[in-house]
Amino acid sequence: MAFYIQKYGGTSVGSxxxxxxxxxxxxxxxxxxxxxxxxxxxxxxxxxRLISLANEVQANPDPRELDVMISTGxxxxxxxxxxxLMELNxxxxxxxxxxVSILTDSAHTKARxxxxxxxxxxxxxxxxxxxxxxxxxxxxxxxxxxxxxxxxSDTTGVALAAALKADECQIYTDVDGIYTTDPRIVPEARxxxxxxxxxxLEMASLGSKILQLRAVEFAGKYKVxxxxxxxxxxxxxxxxxxxxxxxxxxxxxxxxxxxxxDEAKITVSGxxxxxxxxxxxxxxxxxxxxxxxxIIQNVGHDGLTDFSFTVHRRDFSGTMEILKNKIQPHVxxxxxxxxxxxxxxxxxxxxxxxxxxxxxxxxxxxAEEGINIQMIATSEIKVSVVVDEKYMELAVRVLHKAFDxxxxxxx
Amino acid sequence: MAFYIQKYGGTSVGSxxxxxxxxxxxxxxxxxxxxxxxxxxxxxxxxxRLISLANEVQANPDPRELDVMISTGxxxxxxxxxxxLMELNxxxxxxxxxxVSILTDSAHTKARxxxxxxxxxxxxxxxxxxxxxxxxxxxxxxxxxxxxxxxxSDTTGVALAAALKADECQIYTDVDGIYTTDPRIVPEARxxxxxxxxxxLEMASLGSKILQLRAVEFAGKYKVxxxxxxxxxxxxxxxxxxxxxxxxxxxxxxxxxxxxxDEAKITVSGxxxxxxxxxxxxxxxxxxxxxxxxIIQNVGHDGLTDFSFTVHRRDFSGTMEILKNKIQPHVxxxxxxxxxxxxxxxxxxxxxxxxxxxxxxxxxxxAEEGINIQMIATSEIKVSVVVDEKYMELAVRVLHKAFDxxxxxxx
Numbered sequence: 001m002a003f004y005i006q007k008y009g010g011t012s013v014g015s016x017x018x019x020x021x022x023x024x025x026x027x028x029x030x031x032x033x034x035x036x037x038x039x040x041x042x043x044x045x046x047x048x049r050l051i052s053l054a055n056e057v058q059a060n061p062d063p064r065e066l067d068v069m070i071s072t073g074x075x076x077x078x079x080x081x082x083x084x085l086m087e088l089n090x091x092x093x094x095x096x097x098x099x100v101s102i103l104t105d106s107a108h109t110k111a112r113x114x115x116x117x118x119x120x121x122x123x124x125x126x127x128x129x130x131x132x133x134x135x136x137x138x139x140x141x142x143x144x145x146x147x148x149x150x151x152x153s154d155t156t157g158v159a160l161a162a163a164l165k166a167d168e169c170q171i172y173t174d175v176d177g178i179y180t181t182d183p184r185i186v187p188e189a190r191x192x193x194x195x196x197x198x199x200x201l202e203m204a205s206l207g208s209k210i211l212q213l214r215a216v217e218f219a220g221k222y223k224v225x226x227x228x229x230x231x232x233x234x235x236x237x238x239x240x241x242x243x244x245x246x247x248x249x250x251x252x253x254x255x256x257x258x259x260x261x262d263e264a265k266i267t268v269s270g271x272x273x274x275x276x277x278x279x280x281x282x283x284x285x286x287x288x289x290x291x292x293x294x295i296i297q298n299v300g301h302d303g304l305t306d307f308s309f310t311v312h313r314r315d316f317s318g319t320m321e322i323l324k325n326k327i328q329p330h331v332x333x334x335x336x337x338x339x340x341x342x343x344x345x346x347x348x349x350x351x352x353x354x355x356x357x358x359x360x361x362x363x364x365x366x367a368e369e370g371i372n373i374q375m376i377a378t379s380e381i382k383v384s385v386v387v388d389e390k391y392m393e394l395a396v397r398v399l400h401k402a403f404d405x406x407x408x409x410x411x
Numbered sequence: 412m413a414f415y416i417q418k419y420g421g422t423s424v425g426s427x428x429x430x431x432x433x434x435x436x437x438x439x440x441x442x443x444x445x446x447x448x449x450x451x452x453x454x455x456x457x458x459x460r461l462i463s464l465a466n467e468v469q470a471n472p473d474p475r476e477l478d479v480m481i482s483t484g485x486x487x488x489x490x491x492x493x494x495x496l497m498e499l500n501x502x503x504x505x506x507x508x509x510x511v512s513i514l515t516d517s518a519h520t521k522a523r524x525x526x527x528x529x530x531x532x533x534x535x536x537x538x539x540x541x542x543x544x545x546x547x548x549x550x551x552x553x554x555x556x557x558x559x560x561x562x563x564s565d566t567t568g569v570a571l572a573a574a575l576k577a578d579e580c581q582i583y584t585d586v587d588g589i590y591t592t593d594p595r596i597v598p599e600a601r602x603x604x605x606x607x608x609x610x611x612l613e614m615a616s617l618g619s620k621i622l623q624l625r626a627v628e629f630a631g632k633y634k635v636x637x638x639x640x641x642x643x644x645x646x647x648x649x650x651x652x653x654x655x656x657x658x659x660x661x662x663x664x665x666x667x668x669x670x671x672x673d674e675a676k677i678t679v680s681g682x683x684x685x686x687x688x689x690x691x692x693x694x695x696x697x698x699x700x701x702x703x704x705x706i707i708q709n710v711g712h713d714g715l716t717d718f719s720f721t722v723h724r725r726d727f728s729g730t731m732e733i734l735k736n737k738i739q740p741h742v743x744x745x746x747x748x749x750x751x752x753x754x755x756x757x758x759x760x761x762x763x764x765x766x767x768x769x770x771x772x773x774x775x776x777x778a779e780e781g782i783n784i785q786m787i788a789t790s791e792i793k794v795s796v797v798v799d800e801k802y803m804e805l806a807v808r809v810l811h812k813a814f815d816x817x818x819x820x821x822x
Binding site: 016019020050053054056057058061062064065066068069071072075076078079080082083084086087093094096098099143144145 | 427430431461464465467468469472473475476477479480482483486487489490491493494495497498504505507509510554555556
């Protein structure tokens with residue numbers, strides 16, 4: 001007998017028929033004697049519908065009140081799933097975030113979980129209930145409803161698994177696991193049986209979009225066993241996220257090829273190469289709430305250097321304006337140039353720690369295809385390059401093949 | 412400066428545009444220096460939408476889970492109205508029933524309010540907030556969400572007014588007050604400036620449907636000043652429900668003509684006239700959850716009597732079946748007959764306490780029009796008759812005229 005937290009996303013509970021399917025899946029686990037807590041998101045489309053309603057009233061909806069509204073989406077889902085479980089003769093009980101005492105800070109629309117009161121939950125589990133808990137939401141110490149931000153239901157699942165020491169937190173999605181790359185680009189892409197926590201972090205932040213980054217970090221911090229599975233297939237073990245490199249077996253060098261075409265690059269050229277210049281450039285950008293991804297500054301010469309970074313494509317024009325109007329005159333830069341027709345392609349794998357030559361192999365493979373590399377950034381377990389957007393898919397395909405991902409044998 | 416509870420129903424908050432209108436009305440009162448708590452229902456249609464969703468999953472939805480679902484309707488309304496008030500630069504804050512500590516019993520879908528914790532509310536009012544509270548809902552002592560039944564938002568408004576000793580509980584609806592009768596039947600019907608609590612009870616139970624009966628009873632018990640107003644008109648004082656007869660002025664004899672065409676009559680004839688017979692007949696009917704309205708038993712003769720009562724029209728055939736199959740053979744009645752093409756017409760007024768002859772005048776007026784009276788029931792402040800359905804409108808019109816309701820001068 002095991003104790004599972006199972007999280008089902010908006011697509012998995014997108015209709016009452018799908019909710020009944022989720023109930024049947026939960027019932028199967030329950031009949032095997034497992035204890036189950038189910039975490040659900042709002043029915044797909046519901047959160048956006050509620051946000052649109054709010055926008056009809058306030059252009060920038062008050063965050064506290066927006067949370068009161070959008071938290072109703074999950075509240076409907078938990079009731080429907082509990083009913084569906086009862087229809088299968090399973091004792092079920094729903095809890096909103098506030099009811100199950102998911103205590104958060106007061107940062108409305110992006111709150112962080114501080115504590116979960118486990119007494120009520122333990123009691124219900126002992127009484128044989130399947131608990132259905134609203135994802136994405138909690139309450140602050142004044143009792144105001146809070147939400148955790150998009151994808152926050154994953155975080156709720158992981159937080160419950162951590163607080164209650166569940167055996168596994170299973171994230172059911174519309175994909176059946178983590179792949180070496182996007183199968184829509186490389187049909188030979190393979191599902192990974194396991195992926196390390198660090199690789200997953202790089203995959204998530206690079207745009208794999210299957211798991212919310214914060215949930216993965218949270219799981220890593222509390223060593224929660226996290227598994228990604230399909231809610232539409234009955235078989236399949238999905239992908240398990242592990243927290244230790246497997247010492248017994250040869251680790252594959254590279255786990256996957258990630259990519260992201262939502263980026264734009266900006267270069268501030270000919271800036272004085274003195275301490276504080278990076279802050280002078282990026283401070284005003286951060287103040288405008290623009291997230292910066294890659295940052296590159298090469299060795300300068302003649303007292304001048306070039307400073308480059310990437311931002312989300314939607315922030316491109318706004319950031320260019322800030323740089324041209326405020327920063328260029330202020331720091332005395334020669335020029336500000338940029339482009340939003342770029343893509344980032346990354347090779348990810350914990351194996352590269354102990355294998356030299358990954359970066360050079362990557363560069364050689366791209367050169368052989370005539371793909372020019374515009375920017376390079378590296379970490380311990382990934383190498384990212386920025387290339388012209390039109391080469392992105394080609395780059396992903398040739399790298400996937402060059403690193404033998406089609407034939408990867410997993411531990 | 413006064414302290415008002417204002418309740419807006421589902422039609423009044425049926426769209427974001429209407430919610431903005433409600434906000435402007437609340438703002439007007441607020442700008443005059445009044446303290447305001449607003450109680451809102453779900454946007455019209457929303458509760459039914461949620462119930463339909465639940466029915467797709469469970470034919471008889473679990474009451475606890477149904478309450479979790481349908482309570483989201485008001486939760487959306489309170490957030491939207493709070494946002495709309497903030498757009499008008501008014502400090503506003505929303506509370507669900509559970510958050511504002513409306514403690515109820517655990518009778519899901521028809522819970523009763525036990526207590527309201529006023530500390531939080533007082534503090535917010537002192538801080539200058541307009542509070543927007545979800546109608547229709549509360550929480551039981553375990554923290555489970557409860558709802559108060561259809562029309563429960565009125566009850567929430569009255570309960571808040573009673574607990575906080577508000578100066579007035581204003582019920583905004585799609586009509587501008589209580590009329591002497593339905594203006595669709597009698598165009599000359601007049602709005603009453605005041606109506607007594609007892610008259611209102613009779614009007615509500617007779618089908619006037621403007622205020623929920625339970626809310627009126629609640630208001631009577633705590634002597635809450637209750638006013639019915641239109642949420643679509645800017646002027647107008649609506650109708651005030653009073654708890655004492657005005658001794659200073661001549662009370663009009665009759666306040667209004669109520670009617671109800673949703674009834675059916677049933678007669679069990681030739682039953683032995685002995686103690687307990689009423690219970691033997693009505694016990695099984697009550698066990699089948701059929702509500703009985705008028706009950707009439709006349710003096711018997713030859714040891715036999717006839718027993719008649721009315722039920723809601725939708726319960727007619729089921730009740731006839733119970734009577735024919737179970738009760739008639741059991742009590743040895745001669746026959747069970749009934750009809751569902753009837754209507755009830757009532758003359759209501761506290762003035763009839765001190766004025767004789769109301770009933771006889773009513774019977775004379777109906778006789779002059781050739782309307783046969785099938786059943787009669789009287790209370791201290793009303794006389795009700797059952798007539799053929801086809802005469803209902805005629806009966807209402809001639810009685811309205813005969814009792815001078817077109818020219819009524821109100822105190």
